[in-house]
Amino acid sequence: MEKPVTRDPGFYVMVAIGLAVMFAAPLMLDLFTIMQITQYVVLSVFALSLGYIWGFGGILSFGQAAFFGLGAYTFAVASINMGSTTIPMVLAFIIPTIFGVLLGYFMFYGRLSDVYLGVVTLVVALIFWKLINHTAGPEYSIGSARLGGFNGIPSIPTLHIPGDPTAWLDPGQMFQVFMGFLIVIYIALRFLIASDFGRVSIGIRENETRASLLGYDVRKQKVVVFAIGGGIAGIAGAMWATYQAFIDPNSVSMEMSAKALVWVMAGGVGTLVGPIIGCILLQWLTLQLGTVDVVNSIAVLGAIMMILVLALPRGIVPTVRSLMLGGYFLWKRNHGTTIPGKAVKE
Amino acid sequence: MNDILTTRGLTMRFGGVTAVDNVDFNLRDGELRCLLGPNGAGKSTFFKCLTGQLTPTEGNVTFAGQDLTGAHTHRIVNLGVGIKTQVPNVFDGITAYENVRLSARRKHLKPLARELTMTTLERCGITHLARREVGLLSHGQRQLVELAMVLAGEPKLILLDEPAAGMTGDERDRLAQLVLESARSAAVVVVEHDMAFIRQIAKFVTVFNRGAIFREAMIDDIMQDREVQEIYLGKQANAA
Numbered sequence: 413m414e415k416p417v418t419r420d421p422g423f424y425v426m427v428a429i430g431l432a433v434m435f436a437a438p439l440m441l442d443l444f445t446i447m448q449i450t451q452y453v454v455l456s457v458f459a460l461s462l463g464y465i466w467g468f469g470g471i472l473s474f475g476q477a478a479f480f481g482l483g484a485y486t487f488a489v490a491s492i493n494m495g496s497t498t499i500p501m502v503l504a505f506i507i508p509t510i511f512g513v514l515l516g517y518f519m520f521y522g523r524l525s526d527v528y529l530g531v532v533t534l535v536v537a538l539i540f541w542k543l544i545n546h547t548a549g550p551e552y553s554i555g556s557a558r559l560g561g562f563n564g565i566p567s568i569p570t571l572h573i574p575g576d577p578t579a580w581l582d583p584g585q586m587f588q589v590f591m592g593f594l595i596v597i598y599i600a601l602r603f604l605i606a607s608d609f610g611r612v613s614i615g616i617r618e619n620e621t622r623a624s625l626l627g628y629d630v631r632k633q634k635v636v637v638f639a640i641g642g643g644i645a646g647i648a649g650a651m652w653a654t655y656q657a658f659i660d661p662n663s664v665s666m667e668m669s670a671k672a673l674v675w676v677m678a679g680g681v682g683t684l685v686g687p688i689i690g691c692i693l694l695q696w697l698t699l700q701l702g703t704v705d706v707v708n709s710i711a712v713l714g715a716i717m718m719i720l721v722l723a724l725p726r727g728i729v730p731t732v733r734s735l736m737l738g739g740y741f742l743w744k745r746n747h748g749t750t751i752p753g754k755a756v757k758e
Numbered sequence: 759m760n761d762i763l764t765t766r767g768l769t770m771r772f773g774g775v776t777a778v779d780n781v782d783f784n785l786r787d788g789e790l791r792c793l794l795g796p797n798g799a800g801k802s803t804f805f806k807c808l809t810g811q812l813t814p815t816e817g818n819v820t821f822a823g824q825d826l827t828g829a830h831t832h833r834i835v836n837l838g839v840g841i842k843t844q845v846p847n848v849f850d851g852i853t854a855y856e857n858v859r860l861s862a863r864r865k866h867l868k869p870l871a872r873e874l875t876m877t878t879l880e881r882c883g884i885t886h887l888a889r890r891e892v893g894l895l896s897h898g899q900r901q902l903v904e905l906a907m908v909l910a911g912e913p914k915l916i917l918l919d920e921p922a923a924g925m926t927g928d929e930r931d932r933l934a935q936l937v938l939e940s941a942r943s944a945a946v947v948v949v950e951h952d953m954a955f956i957r958q959i960a961k962f963v964t965v966f967n968r969g970a971i972f973r974e975a976m977i978d979d980i981m982q983d984r985e986v987q988e989i990y991l992g993k994q995a996n997a998a
Binding site for chain 1: 809811831832835836843847850851856859861863864911
């Protein structure tokens with residue numbers, strides 16, 4: 413934990429894997445597969461947003477999709493009105509962040525306990541969902557963008573090169589740009605977590621009372637963490653909107669919030685790689701199971717979740733990590749002599 | 759007139775129960791004071807009113823000339839109060855070093871915070887535990903880590919709630935040393951049950967009973983006091 417990010421080999425390995433996928437995948441895979449995995453990239457960013465606030469701020473949000481949807485709708489409305497996607501992408505970060513500050517202010521300064529925090533976030537997402545579902549009529553439009561209610565917003569512009577709205581990205585380029593987003597957000601979060609701000613957040617996660625007994629304003633800290641998570645979820649929403657060229661209230665649904673929770677839980681709370689791996693693995697499984705007609709895919713998925721929770725209660729990444737560490741020490745003990753400069757101790 | 763901490767008419771009620779009843783308390787700058795009293799005497803409630811964990815029903819708390827009544831804990835701490843709670847409040851998932859550093863970093867830039875962390879760990883005799891995860895340490899060791907966190911904040915007033923609980927004899931001796939040492943640079947209030955520990959550190963003592971101050975005297979007089987012995991042995995019902 414106290415090791416700086418720049419001296420953690422795992423960090424470089426992850427970034428290298430990310431960059432390799434970013435550059436190699438469009439060369440090696442067909443268009444259809446690229447579009448499929450783009451989806452995983454977008455959802456991984458969403459998973460990271462919850463993985464950060466839950467794992468490194470101790471904030472368990474049951475309505476993370478509210479921010480995802482807010483970002484998606486912000487991007488859709490802004491890009492349709494402006495005919496460009498650059499500023500809407502920025503807005504998709506700023507507006508959910510501001511919303512996170514407001515909601516966080518009421519929750520944390522109101523000293524809500526964890527359970528009520530879960531309830532409030534859940535209800536906020538539900539209200540969003542209800543609200544957007546009721547905007548089907550033509551009177552619900554912002555500028556030239558009709559909100560469309562349960563029909564959603566179609567024809568959302570594809571991402572283009574900043575400054576040139578005619579230079580649309582093709583699916584391969586879009587994949588690379590999104591991979592870039594994911595890598596940059598991962599790096600930024602790693603550094604944020606290792607900073608003094610991040611350490612205080614971890615302290616608050618570990619023991620809120622002690623953090624305030626050291627003179628840290630727990631409420632303020634939590635609002636900031638929550639808002640950053642909201643902003644990242646907003647970016648994921650915008651990526652989702654432009655990737656699909658379409659957005660509907662499903663993006664704010666309970667299912668969306670629940671999925672994020674499951675990804676983070678399966679991958680491992682308290683890691684950043686975990687949520688990404690959990691997301692990719694479970695989304696891929698869902699997709700595979702959907703192609704099989706023999707069994708009900710949701711039942712199988714449910715069973716897999718249960719097994720995961722029972723067998724790997726800490727999540728995939730922490731379990732694999734400790735297995736690898738354990739294996740390394742075992743190997744070191746058995747092959748002590750093969751490590752140069754290290755004497756064997758009997 | 760150099761009182762660092764005073765309370766006037768401090769009262770805390772929970773429903774019909776008055777846990778702290780109209781307490782006037784004075785602590786001089788640099789003084790070491792022990793608070794004694796049987797279970798349920800209101801020591802811990804009084805303590806929590808001082809630390810901002812509870813907002814008193816009536817009365818006020820003044821620290822170094824500033825009114826602290828109902829202030830948030832973090833504000834009280836930032837004014838120079840170091841607090842150790844009854845149940846050890848430490849960061850279990852991270853190392854002892856990180857725990858103490860979080861406290862030192864509050865007021866100091868990185869290099870100084872690192873230095874202060876190391877010297878404080880050494881002062882508390884837990885340098886060898888620096889890299890260990892605090893959740894895996896013994897109760898007494900955790901208490902020392904928490905004390906190190908309090909000291910690393912360089913407080914003007916130190917409030918300790920049952921610091922010796924769960925400690926071995928050696929750890930307790932070290933703790934007594936530390937408390938006496940800290941009392942040279944700060945005022946200290948210790949709430950404690952452990953009489954062996956009290957004898958090691960106490961000079962002037964305040965005895966609580968039924969939410970009010972029962973006696974204030976030097977420790978030797980308190981030990982001789984028949985009435986104090988009686989409330990500790992639960993004989994006050996007969997005496998009244």
